[in-house]
Amino acid sequence: MMYEQKEMRVDVRRSPERRRRPMEEERLESVDLSGMCLESLPSPCVNLGIICKLDISNNNLQSIPESLTARLLNLVVFDVHSNQLNCIPNSIGCLSKLKVLNVSGNLLRALPITIENCRSLEELNANFNQLTKLPDTIGFELLNLQQLSVNSNKLLFLPSSTSHLTNLRVLDARLNSLRSLPEDLENLINLEILNVSQNFQYLATLPYSVGLLMSLVELDVSYNKITSLPDSLGCLKKLQKLSVEGNPLVSPPVEVIEQGLHVVKEYLSQKMNGAHKKSPKKKSWIGKLKRYGTFNGGNVTREEREKEGYDIHNYRSIDGLASPSYMGMFSPRRLFSPKTYFTK
Structure with missing residues (x-):
């Protein structure tokens, strides 16, 4: 394949700070190679060290060279979604400035453990892969992570370290094979959206600590095997949306659920008080x-x-x-x- 015949779309944007700097300084660039049917990456026509955004999505890539990733030292956004990737280079750990990583729609079975070195990462999208587990220590180092999307995979569990992602706002783990959730979720003090729906016959219980997610606004546990919601859900003052359909629920009973979220929360709160007494x-x-x-x-x-x-x-x-x-x-x-x- 003659890659020199391909059109490389380079979107160059200069920040206000850099506009005020001398012209001899190299500017950061955005490089768009998406949707070009690439099976391998062409030789770069720019210095990799000045790329801040690289989009190579919607191609036929089966691998990304380790040497290429290691030189993207100023990369902030890396989009490789919708390719045929079996793995992500271990050199991803060199990207200390990376904030957004989109690896969705590939054939990944695991994420490299070196991803924990991307300590600036705020958004990780790994939807629609074949992940069976996440790195055990992912929550100990990615303390800036705000959105973790791992839906439509084959995850059996979320690592216990997930509960240490104190800046996390969105956790989307639907359409997996989750057997349970970490017990100490109360540490996720900024979590606003939790979606663990459609784990079907696998997820049968929710930890009591779900009721201590003080910032939670949306909770979706629909289409699981849950028979009883924890009484602690009655304590979620900010909760505005609760989806529980498709579960064989006994508590709260159907007649309570049909009356809406306010009645469900009141029922669970009263049940907690009664159980305590x-x-x-x-x-x-x-x-x-x-x-x-x-x-x-x-x-x-x-x-x-x-x-x-x-x-x-x-x-x-x-x-x-x-x-x-x-x-x-x-x-x-x-x-x-x-x-x-x-x-x-």
């Missing part, structure tokens, strides 16, 4: 938080707390505990970084 078992931590006003704003006197035997004169609400300033004390990089966890 009637349970002969030792009160769980979630029950304690609810009783002392963390969820429902209940007023309990200091004397009552001391009578119960809880020394909580330095009591903080869940909102306070989950604030970014307070959570810094318990950041995953500080407590759970691989450097600490896997020392010999």
Whole structure:
């Protein structure tokens, strides 16, 4: 194939800062090679170090050279969707400025572990691949990630480190084979949209911590095998959309669900209160938080707390505990970084 005959579309955009700089400085460029039926990449006609956006989507590429990726040191947006890629180069870890990576619509079975070095990454789209797992440590290093889209894959689980993505706003894991979700989701203090729908016969339960996602606006758990929603969902004050159709739900019952989100939340909240009062078992931590006003704003006197035997004169609400300033004390990089966890 004579690539020199192909038309290379180069969209050059100069930032205001660079317009004010001397003309001899090289400007950052956007290179568009999308939709050209390429089976391999042509020799670059520009210095790879000045490319800030590279679009090679909608081609027939089966691989990307390691050497090429390693030289894209100023790359911010990398779009390789809708190709025939079986893997992403390990040298992706060299792209320290990368903010958007779109690898959807390929044949990927795994993502390279070096992706955790892309610490500026804000958006990762890996939809419509054949992923069976994500890198175990993905949540320990990608602390700037705001959107993680991995729908239409073959994922059995999300790594436990996912719960440390404290800046995450969108998590889309529908159309997989998820058996469960990480237990400590309450760390996702900025999560607004959670979609784990259409895992069909595999996903049967939701962790209680879903009810501690204080920023959650949309929750879609439709078309799974869930029989009971956790009572803690009644605590989601910002929740505006809840999709539960296609589940064999027993709790809440159908007649409650048909009355809308407000009634569902009220039902679950009352159920949580009732379960707390009637349970002969030792009160769980979630029950304690609810009783002392963390969820429902209940007023309990200091004397009552001391009578119960809880020394909580330095009591903080869940909102306070989950604030970014307070959570810094318990950041995953500080407590759970691989450097600490896997020392010999």
